[in-house]
Amino acid sequence: MRLDVFLTPGEVTPGEIAGRTVIVLDVLRATSTIVEALAAGAKAIYPVASIEDAIRLANSLGREEVLLCGERRCLPIEGFDLGNSPREFTPDRVAGKTLVMSTTNGTHAMMLAAGASRVLIGSLLNLDAVVEDLATSEAEPAFICAGRERFFAMEDAVCAGAMASRLMESRPGDWALNDGARAAIALQESFGTGEEMFTSIGAGKLLLAAGLEGDLAICADRNRHPLVPVLHERLIVLPVALRPAIERAG
Secondary structure (H helix, E strand, O other), X not given: OEEEEXXXXXXXXXXXXXXXXXXXXXXXXXXXXXXXXXXXXXXXXXXXXXXXXXXXXXXXXXXXXXXXXXXXXXXXXXXXOEOOOHHXXXXXXXXXXXXXXXXXXXXXXHHOOOOOOEEEEEOHHHHHHHHHHHHHHOOOOEEEEOOEOOEOOHHHHHHHHHHHHHHHHHOOOOOEEOHHHHHHHHHHHHHXXXXXXXXXXXXXXXXXHOXXXXXXXXXXXXXXXXXXXXXXXXXXXXXXXXXXXXXXXX
16 A cells, blocks of 8 residues: 655656545645635635636636635735635635635645545644545545645644554555655654644744734644545535535534
8 A cells, every 4th residue: 555745845746646545735724724614614615826816716706605815925815805814714704605715835736636536635623534534445645745835844744644644553554655754754753733833833933923823723723623625626625425514513
């Protein structure tokens, strides 16, 4: 069984992910915010790379039921409805809405997953739910860490390491790990995945400097939501079986 972790977007090649289940991780904050938004009842999310593409898509969909959201260098984009703080994505703001999202790192990483058979959105908020999906589907996963400005980011690596460790516990067997997977597991064992660790790393320090320390607690809230968003044909949604329960909760 094969398990790969790509610690930076630059490591990803089409051949490495073709036909596989890919998990995209941008723990601080895009994938965490996506999980939070769908748990709050958002209908669907379109990830797009550029601000211009986001505005164009939102206008084509019709602005009545569409919210523009995203950030550049941690801060909300001027003229957008929401930023990229998971605390903003409450049921009263996003329930029943379609979101168009553009972020510095996460949405770019999602574009790299083209060619995969399935693309899952992962974070600490839904760690066990992702692992359960991978275990029951008998996937040979590839984890894409969004990183920061396309370079290494500790928060994504330790999340990948935690998911890899849990998966191998759930499905014991002969796992073939790439160097990135071995490194991610070692980093998770050494540094953990808690809020305290987040405050000491580059991305966490940027959020603290921007006055967004409250985001760190949410993004470190392991297993906050038992759901697995799926990116399919440019759209991030929840599996149909989960949506009625989410809508009732909202």
